[in-house]
Amino acid sequence: MVSGQYAATVDYLYSQLPMYQRDGKSAFKKDLNNTIQLCRLLGNPHKKLQSIHIAGTNGKGSTAHILASILQSQGYKVGLYTSPHYKDYRERIKINGSYISEKYVIEFVEKYKSDFGQIKPSFFEITVALAFDYFANQKVDYAIIETGLGGRLDSTNVITPILSVITNIGLDHQDLLGNTLQEIAAEKAGIIKPNIPVVIREQKQETQEVFQNKAKDQKSPLYWADSSSIKNISQSIIQEQQVFIIDDKEYVTDLLGSYQIKNISTSLKAIEVLKDIGIKISDDAISLGLNHVKSNTKLLGRCQVLSKEPLTIADAGHNEDGIKETIAQIKDIEYDKLHIVLGMVKDKDISGMLSLFPKNATYYFCQPNIPRGLDVIELKTKSSSFSLYGNAYKTVKEALEASRNCAKETDLIFIGGSSFVVAEVV
Secondary structure (H helix, E strand, O other): OHHHHHHHHHHHHHHHOOOHHHHHHHHOOOOOHHHHHHHHHOOOHHHHOOEEEEEOOOOHHHHHHHHHHHHHHOOOOEEEEOOOOOOOHHHHEEEOOEEOOHHHHHHHHHHHHHHHHHHOOOHHHHHHHHHHHHHHHOOOOEEEEEOOOOOOOOOOOOOOOOEEEEOOOOOOOHHHHOOOHHHHHHHHHHHOOOOOOEEEOOOOOOOHHHHHHHHHHHOOOEEEOOHHHEEEEEEEOOOOEEEEEEOOEEEEEOOOOOOHHHHHHHHHHHHHHHHHOOOOOOHHHHHHHHHOHHHHHOOOOOOEEEEEOOEEEEOOOOOHHHHHHHHHHHHOOOOOOEEEEEOOEOOOOHHHHHOOOOOOEEEEEOOOOOOOEOOHHHHHHHHHOOOOOEEEOOOHHHHHHHHHHHOOOOOEEEEEOOHHHHOOOO
16 A cells, blocks of 8 residues: 555656656756755754765765765664665665665655645755655764755755765766856865865866865865775676775775776775764775675666676766766676667767767667657667667667677677666666
């Protein structure tokens, strides 16, 4: 009975509220007023949380999950808010890897539905408020909060965290965040709060001054993560682990993808800062946390192995920087022939991403099942101008099935181009 009620509740959230996944730009709010009203209605639960706030173009979700896994391994009760979800709305709100209950979602929406009618919040604003309410109610030790889009005007940016983290800055969502790296960095830097330390992953020439000026203005201690100290990296796709060394200490992680090393170095710098401000985190907790990120947090869609014969990998990279990292990972894998199941959404730099894909692959073009999905014939036509050739399929699953019918056991099937494509197969 609860499941039927839950389905109806989630349908209300999806169908009745402005939703970026469905509506794109029109669902993005230009201020924090709705979130502030919702939080006031709930008794300002965000003010009861010790939170860590994470923004960035790429890597913020993985970094959030890594930090959650390490803190959880130390014995803390850790809330984790991320977006989007792949299969179940509840993936967005977890405590120690367990999803928020269907019952809590149902009762929250029922209790405040009439207030939603007055405030007129978006899907994302309600979900953020629900996460704050749940984490406060469950008395988590720490809440790790990932921004949805940008930083300064993101609904999550009502919190005053104990630490801010910014992963990287790339060109994505330019219609909302700005056309240059500096403009986008300024939006992400909006999560830097007065006197609160901030860890930043990349010292890019174009954005470094933006962060330095913002941190100075806020009197916020600024720390740069450095992945150059990581060495001797080895990776086994079959065993689903990689090994790396930092400062002569060996670590093993269940996260695949060489790009995860950057996220791990960012997380370890964040852990260092957390220890400096008095939070107990042992070396054993760090090792255990890195080794069990997926099992501790239920992380999906990041270089995820779906099958081993043929090797089938899904990755949610969905902009130029993300695709660059993904293609670099594919080049490190041994295979005979490459098959790529590819779909995208309309409001991305399609040409920029297509220019990065290998020409010596067989493509299976598809359209993710959301209104923002790019028409598969348009994708196939655009792809041919970059010498990427293959057939078009009505659905992601049909494209995947066709690739499996064509691939030999020694081939590689890659599924990606959009997190919404990956959501249909993981």
